[in-house]
Amino acid sequence: MFDLAAYIAEKNKHVNRSLVSAFRDVDASGRIVAAMQYSLMAGGKRLRPILCLAANEAVGGKETEALPAACALEMIHTYSLIHDDLPAMDNDDLRRGKPTCHVAFDEATAILAGDALLTLAFQILSATPMRSEKHSRKWLEIIHTVSTAAGYRGMIEGQMLDILSEGKTLSLTQLESMHKLKTGALIQASLQCGVIIGGGTSAQMAALEVYARNIGLAFQVTDDILNIEGDPQVMGKAAGTDALRNKITYPALLGLEESKAFAQDLVRNALKALEDFDRRSDPLRALSKYIIERHR
């Protein structure tokens, strides 16, 4: 039986160690660095890095080679949270049980810390070891994959659509399109990066893209369900906020039970996409179930 908790704990340790070492040679007294580290080390689930490492493993890649991409993905995710939490956006004071970056520091510092994390991601993806003759092409492809997913036709467009949809009614299709961009694009890129680094085949890439689309959506549906049923203590943030804000969610459109069934369907699709993979994809199998069974 595959032990997902131990797997996540181990990968978390490796990712955190790499994230810390990204700042190794830096004067830690700087305000920007302090704000970057504050948000980066605030206890995130590290879902995107773990998906990247697990995809890399599923196609036979080495973990050490995928770690820089795993770190870059977490930096981009963290920057997006810092900016989304700003008063001009979602105006959230609490994230993972701690004051958000602009509350702990100030708005200007939070904007700059987000900018700096996004920029540092690309600095890491283009660092010296990646520039060997053999690997350059692969890493350029990774940079293109990540920047496309994080950009104005991916994650950023998703956040814009989310803001523009406030107070409006959305159809199920519109809700799905928004989430595919806002959270789905970077989750998909995480898996794609793992496949590229591990040297997966194009059939493996196609299969893991199907997996990614399904777990990405399942992740969002579960987030919506947790916002209703979750324990604020465990989640580190308030529950019931979506209803208060009149936010369109899956439970609001489908009902709570139907939403849970939908999330399970999505996980079934994700598992089906892994059919042709061997035991090395067990972490991906376990992760797909974890995504809808988690409590935070």
Next chain:
Amino acid sequence: MFDLAAYIAEKNKHVNRSLVSAFRDVDASGRIVAAMQYSLMAGGKRLRPILCLAANEAVGGKETEALPAACALEMIHTYSLIHDDLPAMDNDDLRRGKPTCHVAFDEATAILAGDALLTLAFQILSATPMRSEKHSRKWLEIIHTVSTAAGYRGMIEGQMLDILSEGKTLSLTQLESMHKLKTGALIQASLQCGVIIGGGTSAQMAALEVYARNIGLAFQVTDDILNIEGDPQVMGKAAGTDALRNKITYPALLGLEESKAFAQDLVRNALKALEDFDRRSDPLRALSKYIIERHR
């Protein structure tokens, strides 16, 4: 006699054409794209792209190969202006004679448009033509150069220092360190990118780095002088704002005449750094003088 005005006009045309084509296949009705294009096409001087193209030319490179980097540099510069203008930062309403991005759109859109321009820069630098076996390494080096210069130890740290220094007195050394980061780093990266793309020698790189440091500082000293003596109509922004904000500037520390002499010294140093270059560096020579003689 080298005709700088014609040179700038021609390069501007090429850069603008490339910038427009970066959005070619995009549904132009999107709000994010509209905000990105609004700021990108607001009539900037295109100094960084032109320096990149001129450096590439000085070492014998081809313009078409350098244009993607030139565009990426302008996108990063534009994103930094959008974010610096935000209410939480410098709170500027006017830029290049037009309402700033958050005034023309709103704060959330301006934050996202800045994020999107930064991300698009890396998307362009890693696009398919750059991923040929032959060129991959070069473009990864460019991405590293640009992301390092734009990041938390470069431009972003400079903006943070600028904000933190408000209301404080700075020594000349501190003022110089701040500007070296805030504007100098990206100007230096612009020239470095030109050299990398054009395949310049390490001696050429070292010489153009000296050139860059000197014109970068000369640019800032001149900005400070224009803030006192400039014509608001020509500059597209108000004059006298530094004094109103009690900002430490070169004229405030050195006096107006001494600042002008300092700027001229810097240009002399920049020209000296070009001694071993042939006629193909004439644009760089002319640009160094233009930087302190400009009216906006």
